[in-house]
Amino acid sequence: MPHDPVSAPGIETLAVRAGQRRSAESEHSDPIYATSSFVFANAAEAAARFMDGAPGNVYSRFTNPTVRTFEERLAAMEGASWALATASGMAAIQTLALSLMKCGEHAVVSANVFGSTVSLFDKVLKRCGIETTFVPMADPAAWRKAIRPSTRMLFAETPSNPLCEIADIAALAEVAHDAGCPLVVDNVFCTPALQRPFEHGADLVIHSATKYLDGQGRCLGGAVVGNDGGILDACFNYLRTAGPSLSPFNAWVLLKGLETLPVRMRGHCENAIELARWLERHPAVAKVHYAGLPAHPNHELATRQQSGYGGVVSFEVHGARAEAWRVIDATRMLSITANLGDVRTTITHPATTTHGRLSDEQRRRAGVGEGLIRVAVGLEAIADIKVDLARGLDALVV
Ligand SMILES: Cc1ncc(COP(=O)(O)O)c(C=O)c1O
Numbered sequence: 001m002p003h004d005p006v007s008a009p010g011i012e013t014l015a016v017r018a019g020q021r022r023s024a025e026s027e028h029s030d031p032i033y034a035t036s037s038f039v040f041a042n043a044a045e046a047a048a049r050f051m052d053g054a055p056g057n058v059y060s061r062f063t064n065p066t067v068r069t070f071e072e073r074l075a076a077m078e079g080a081s082w083a084l085a086t087a088s089g090m091a092a093i094q095t096l097a098l099s100l101m102k103c104g105e106h107a108v109v110s111a112n113v114f115g116s117t118v119s120l121f122d123k124v125l126k127r128c129g130i131e132t133t134f135v136p137m138a139d140p141a142a143w144r145k146a147i148r149p150s151t152r153m154l155f156a157e158t159p160s161n162p163l164c165e166i167a168d169i170a171a172l173a174e175v176a177h178d179a180g181c182p183l184v185v186d187n188v189f190c191t192p193a194l195q196r197p198f199e200h201g202a203d204l205v206i207h208s209a210t211k212y213l214d215g216q217g218r219c220l221g222g223a224v225v226g227n228d229g230g231i232l233d234a235c236f237n238y239l240r241t242a243g244p245s246l247s248p249f250n251a252w253v254l255l256k257g258l259e260t261l262p263v264r265m266r267g268h269c270e271n272a273i274e275l276a277r278w279l280e281r282h283p284a285v286a287k288v289h290y291a292g293l294p295a296h297p298n299h300e301l302a303t304r305q306q307s308g309y310g311g312v313v314s315f316e317v318h319g320a321r322a323e324a325w326r327v328i329d330a331t332r333m334l335s336i337t338a339n340l341g342d343v344r345t346t347i348t349h350p351a352t353t354t355h356g357r358l359s360d361e362q363r364r365r366a367g368v369g370e371g372l373i374r375v376a377v378g379l380e381a382i383a384d385i386k387v388d389l390a391r392g393l394d395a396l397v398v
Pocket of ligand 1: 189
């Protein structure tokens with residue numbers, strides 16, 4: 001949708017301008033407030049900030065100006081009223097889950113979420129007495145059926161990791177709202193540059209800022225984003241007490257990442273669609289998972305819901321683990337690493353890395369087979385990425 005500069009600035013403008021605050025030094029670029037605590041003019045001011053919630057910083061586990069700039073910029077880019085930064089993406093999901101749910105309550109989560117997200121719900125939260133039902137992401141009827149009186153949140157990751165399946169955010173929001181629950185969307189794969197879940201009815205967004213928001217593989221970070229003030233209060237109380245807070249240095253790195261996010265995402269999308277089309281034609285490849293391909297079952301939905309298809313392309317080779325590992329091991333330029341969202345192309349074997357600690361049944365539910373390879377397409381020349389992958393793929397067909 002073309003943006004209207006009178007009603008709202010474009011996302012490229014927000015990426016470089018939103019939330020900026022200048023100190024008395026009038027610096028042009030955002031400063032880093034590398035301080036764990038803040039001083040008070042006198043004991044009365046300290047007491048007012050600690051005990052009466054008077055405005056101003058107290059301690060960087062609670063608030064920090066660099067972290068706040070990152071939060072305000074990300075919230076503006078998502079079109080939301082607030083963001084709360086956390087130490088990692090998993091810290092964001094943990095903060096939100098433990099702020100929305102207590103012992104005896106229940107969550108409905110899409111089956112094919114990131115491996116640690118499955119473990120968080122299925123192991124850690126289960127030990128706290130919080131139950132989870134995992135459902136196929138593309139089937140709103142299954143989500144509706146899974147709702148219990150104790151359900152407190154619906155959680156979908158779209159596009160999903162690693163298969164790039166797409167959930168219909170508007171349809172899931174309807175299910176969630178009929179049940180009186182918030183719909184949470186993990187927007188890591190698309191970022192606000194390609195998908196704005198609030199415009200489709202989502203209530204909360206989760207980010208692993210470690211991925212595209214940083215974009216250069218430098219640091220961990222995360223965020224919960226939303227509009228509901230009560231949920232912000234609950235998450236903020238959890239964060240300031242339990243402490244999974246973002247460091248000011250990492251917030252500064254992530255601010256620099258946000259500045260180039262819309263431009264980088266365009267480059268990731270251009271390279272990814274070209275790679276997906278090339279892989280589709282390669283005789284060693286059995287199947288390509290990329291919603292930008294017309295053959296992908298969610299192609300139409302992705303076209304409607306996203307402004308680009310993202311940078312992650314997964315594919316299955318003919319064969320199983322040995323064949324997938326041969327392709328990975330034959331690369332010379334691609335980085336064999338589980339991270340994604342980097343300017344450098346990364347390659348991984350999900351069944352033995354990101355999803356390696358899941359049970360066979362959980363891996364089956366997530367659709368992660370032994371022949372699956374995930375490529376997070378970077379910004380190198382696409383011809384060089386193809387040459388690096390062709391080495392192993394070509395060897396499989398001779
Ligand atoms: C979709 C998705 N959500 C959440 C996470 C967790 O993020 P972090 O590694 O920053 O904790 C990841 C990490 O790979 C991810 O891919």
